Amino acid sequence: MATPTSESFIRSFARGLTVIEAMGRSGEAHTVSTLATATSLPRTVVRRILLTLCELGYVATDEREFRLTPKILNLGMTYLTSLPFWGHAQRALEDLCAQIQESCALTVFDGNVVTYILRIPSRKILSLRLGVGSRIPAYATSPGRIALAHLSAAALDTYLKDRQFRRYTPKTVDTAEHLLPLLAEVRQNGYAWVDGEYDESVCGLAVPIYDTQRNVVAALNVNMLSRQISRDKAVDTKLGPLLEAAHRLDGIAPAFLRPI
Known part of the structure; x- marks a missing residue:
């Protein structure tokens, strides 16, 4: 305290x-x-x-x-929804959801986990039930890998030090040695793709959101049913609209969204 x-x-x-x-x-x-x-x-x-x-x-x-x-969400949401950024984010996610017909979310890296701060669900039913305030592991999810990929070397080392990787599914990456090359791939590609590591039936695609100094402050992601889409198809059909939505929010994030 x-x-x-x-x-x-x-x-x-x-x-x-x-x-x-x-x-x-x-x-x-x-x-x-x-x-x-x-x-x-x-x-x-x-x-x-x-x-x-x-x-x-x-x-x-x-x-x-x-x-x-x-x-408990009322304690923060009254303030959040009063910010002009929130209206922009709400519209950007609603437009994205309508365009690609998938659930979309805005997330932040909060300590060692990823927190959902805005989510627009699609009509598709996912076994993974997430909403505003949900906290998910960074290493096993697409928005989390966006965050980890943009940490400083020292911050990433602190995150990985003595970390116990829980295997949520047989696909979950469970060692730092396996995770680090995937984070390098995220930095190279500009997006993160995770398939079945947190929930076997769900895959996710995420991209970063930047502040005015080009620091990553949040991530925008879509969750999809793994059986209905491959990585190549997701990149071909979802990545473009996802990046466009993220660009609408670049540079206008409020001060409480601190650089990763």
Whole structure:
């Protein structure tokens, strides 16, 4: 938790935010004990915070484990949707979805994972259920590989150091030695392609979004059914529209989308 720097610092409020951030990092259910360990706060303090969040509707519990509810998105979305960029992004993704008939999403690299901040679903049903606020592994997804491919050498080394690669499917890349050549390919091609590594039935194509200094700040991606499309066909039919949509957002991203 942050160290107080003035008399105006409200310790209880800061502790509440610390608990929320700890819960959001994994997206899984937590016990009082696991959150106390993750936040370095006393168990009694964590429990009071969790029960308060339950009363407010931001957390749900089965008496033992606690999980964030979708209401938590309200804390950020009111601000996000007020930004002019959001209107541009919404229209760009809606136009892209209508053109290619696939689910489209805007994502950011957040710590060690990729977070969905805007998504337009298509009529096609995917087994992979993702929405605003969803957090997915960077190494096994196309927007994540966009982010990793544009990290500095030091930042990438930090990400890979002691990383435990979970095998979500038999196709999941599970070592740094296998991942690094794929990231080099992303930098060379200007796009990322991942097929069946996070969900066996889903493939993804992603491209970067830049700020005014040509730093990558986000990624735009489409998810498709693997059985319906090959990489070559996806590149031939989807990459062009995807790049056009990304170009509409280049240079206008708000300041909170920090360079990767």
